[in-house]
Each structure stands twice: as structure tokens, then as C-alpha cells.
């Protein structure tokens with residue numbers, strides 16, 4: 219009984235009411251799919267629907283992605299007693315009950331908290347998810363998803379992926395008797411070769427961290443669902459954010475993000491986000507969150523919500539800067555730059571079909587570990603730091619930083635270049651970023667090509 223109540227209040231609240239009202243008018247719920255300017259129901263249709271209703275109608279409308287980030291559906295989150303424009307931080311562990319056997323919408327913040335419900339509803343809309351959850355970190359989000367895998371089952375994942383993800387999958391292999399296959403996820407045949415009736419998860423990063431390889435989520439989802447109907451396609455969408463890419467609308471079953479990155483945008487909190495395409499999966503995910511207690515704390519929910527509202531603005535500036543920097547490095551220095559906004563990227567077309575932009579993470583090699591180290595250490599505006607998605611620009615060497623937990627021999631087997639430099643581009647003036655990078659490259663002995 220109590221369990222059911224918890225599941226209800228973590229739903230994006232009256233979204234279903236909204237859709238019921240619009241039934242027969244729109245085939246495209248407002249929270250599904252991209253704005254394409256041409257859905258079956260126009261806003262005029264919805265105005266007409268409203269005019270025919272005896273009472274005020276909650277109107278589902280489709281907005282463009284940047285509007286979606288900042289506009290919080292009034293019926294989508296929590297109802298605040300005082301109509302606060304910014305939903306307050308419900309800094310409470312418990313909620314009072316009217317009687318011993320009747321709890322209200324909330325009883326205990328591990329099970330649910332209004333500030334959390336609010337950001338979850340907003341993120342569900344952005345991701346095109348039936349339901350979303352916010353937890354204590356991106357790794358926590360993946361941990362919850364991995365609990366859907368039983369011992370004896372199999373996971374297929376990339377041969378290029380975040381070091382912490384690799385670490386968790388290795389733990390599952392050694393401690394939980396799960397078979398983990400690492401394959402090149404740009405190669406459909408390589409995935410097909412590992413699919414069995416025992417496959418439970420196909421876990422994709424796209425773009426991958428740090429080699430920026432692109433997976434064709436649509437083609438992979440179709441293949442996996444046909445060949446291994448019990449398998450779930452899970453996409454780590456951290457590098458793109460829901461502003462640029464919505465894998466649930468491309469066939470994936472679950473999407474997750476490190477909210478520590480673009481969603482929050484300022485490197486002032488750790489968070490993870492999970493979005494599910496259906497209620498059955500959502501119920502399983504909610505069970506694990508409540509059972510293990512990794513739901514995001516109220517203050518961090520508030521910060522995450524504040525960050526999401528400026529996501530479009532930040533991402534537009536960051537990726538415009540990244541595009542200029544990628545072109546500069548490729549054209550002026552002749553470096554091999556890995557960035558899906560460059561025509562030279564091997565999966566440029568696939569990425570362009572799936573995402574609204576290239577994002578703001580790129581990587582390149584110098585040909586020598588010592589030179590790369592000199593470049594990284596000579597930069598001034600570019601801070602040496604792990605992570606990405608922050609408003610400040612960051613520079614790193616993945617093999618000794620974010621991916622150091624992958625043993626050196628495995629990095630070698632998977633062709634992860636030790637001299638790789640990763641740039642995470644921020645919102646500074648692109649000219650300043652380029653000048654600073656030029657002087658760091660020059661200090662390390664690299665110059666414009668003749």
C-alpha cells in the first residue's frame with residue numbers, strides 16, 4: 219500500500235490528465251520527441267479544444283528545445299502552497315501523517331521529497347521519458363541500472379567508455395558472475411556477434427568518453443530488440459544532455475546522465491539522472507532507489523533544477539566555441555581531432571541524424587606523452603581537471619586522470635592513446651581560449667603547419 223503511494227508521487231504529476239484532455243487531438247504528447255514544427259496537433263487545435271471545454275484546460279503544447287529547458291510545465295511538478303516561482307528546498311527527512319495508517323504524498327525523504335519530484339518531472343519532459351529519477355551521482359545511476367542484471371546474464375558495452383563505468387562493469391564481472399563483452403559500438407556486426415538470449419543490457423556511450431566515437435542508437439536498438447527481446451538498450455547521454463539528444467525517442471529503453479556535468483553546469487554538485495521509457499522499468503528502478511537510499515538530497519535537487527534552466531544557453535555557447543577550436547586545431551596544426559562537428563569525423567552523418575549538435579568535448583593526440591603533458595601544464599585558462607560540462611574550460615590527459623582506473627594493458631588492448639588530450643570547452647570568449655591553447659602548444663614545441 220505504502221509502496222504504491224510512493225510510486226504515484228514520483229510520477230511527473232498530472233501529465234496523464236493533460237494527455238487525456240487532448241486525446242483525439244494530438245498523437246504526439248508534448249513531452250515526446252523533438253519539436254519539429256509540424257506535429258498533427260497545432261497550437262491552434264489546442265486553442266480550439268480549450269474553447270470547447272467548460273472548465274480551464276491544461277494545454278499540452280510543443281515548444282522548441284531551449285524553451286523546454288527553462289519552462290517548467292505548471293502541471294508537471296509539485297504544487298507549492300505559496301506559488302513560489304522557484305520550488306523551495308524541502309530540507310526535511312520526514313513528513314507528518316494525519317493518522318498511523320494514512321500517509322500523505324510523502325512520508326520520508328529517502329522514499330520521496332517534493333523538491334526531488336519537481337526536478338524529476340522536469341527532466342522526464344526533457345528526456346522524453348515516461349518517468350525520471352535523480353540520484354546521488356552518475357555512477358549511482360548506472361549502479362541502479364546494473365541491478366537489473368542477474369548473475370549468469372550478459373552485458374555488452376563499448377571498448378571506449380568512461381573509466382568509472384569500466385570499473386563498475388569489471389566489478390560485476392568479478393563479483394556478480396556477469397559476463398561483460400567490450401566491443402566497438404560503432405560496428406553493428408560486432409554487437410550482433412555478442413548478442414545471445416542471455417544478453418540483459420547493451421550499454422552505449424555516444425559520443426564515447428574520451429575517443430568521441432558515435433553509436434547508431436536507432437540501428438542498435440532495432441537489432442537488439444529483434445535478436446534479444448529480453449535485453450535493454452541503455453544509453454549514457456552525459457556528453458550530449460537531453461538538449462542535444464534524446465535516445466529514448468531513438469529506441470533506447472533507459473537513458474542516464476551524470477548530472478554533475480552539463481545538466482548542472484557549474485561543477486558545484488554531484489548528481490545522476492535516470493529516464494525510463496515505461497512504467498514497468500520505472501517501478502523497478504524506483505524500488506532500488508528507495509531500497510538503497512541513493513535519491514538526490516533536496517539541496518542538490520534545487521541546484522540541479524536551477525542548472526537545467528540555463529542548459530540551452532550554456533550548451534549553445536560551449537558547442538559553438540568547441541566547433542571553432544576543433545577547426546582551428548585541425549586546420550592550423552593538422553592534428554587528428556576527434557569531434558563530431560568536423561566533417562572528418564568517421565561517424566559525422568550518424569551523429570548529425572541523432573543529435574542537434576556536436577557538444578563541447580573533443581580530444582586529440584600530439585604523438586608523444588611528454589609533449590601532451592607539457593601542453594596540458596602550459597595552459598592557463600584551461601584548468602587541469604577531470605570532468606566536463608562546466609562553464610569553465612578544462613584540459614586533461616584521460617590515461618592518467620579520468621581513465622587511470624583502466625589497467626594500462628587494457629588501455630593498450632583497446633587502443634586508447636596515452637598521449638590523448640581531452641578538451642572540455644566552456645563559455646569563455648573563444649578567441650581567448652584559442653590564444654591560450656596556441657601558447658600552450660607553442661610552449662610544447664608544436665606550431666602551425668606550413
Ligand SMILES: Cc1ncc(COP(=O)(O)O)c(C=O)c1O
Pocket residue numbers: 355356357358380382383423427454456457475476477478479488489490
Ligand atoms: C560519460 C560519463 N558517464 C558517467 C560518469 C559518472 O558520473 P559521476 O561522476 O556523476 O558519478 C562520468 C564521469 O564521472 C562520465 O564521464
Ligand SMILES: N[C@@H](CCSC[C@H](N)C(=O)O)C(=O)O
Pocket residue numbers: 380382427603604605606619620621623
Ligand atoms: N577519481 C575519479 C575520476 C573521475 S573522472 C570524471 C569524469 N567522468 C571524466 O571523464 O573526467 C574516479 O576514479 O572515478
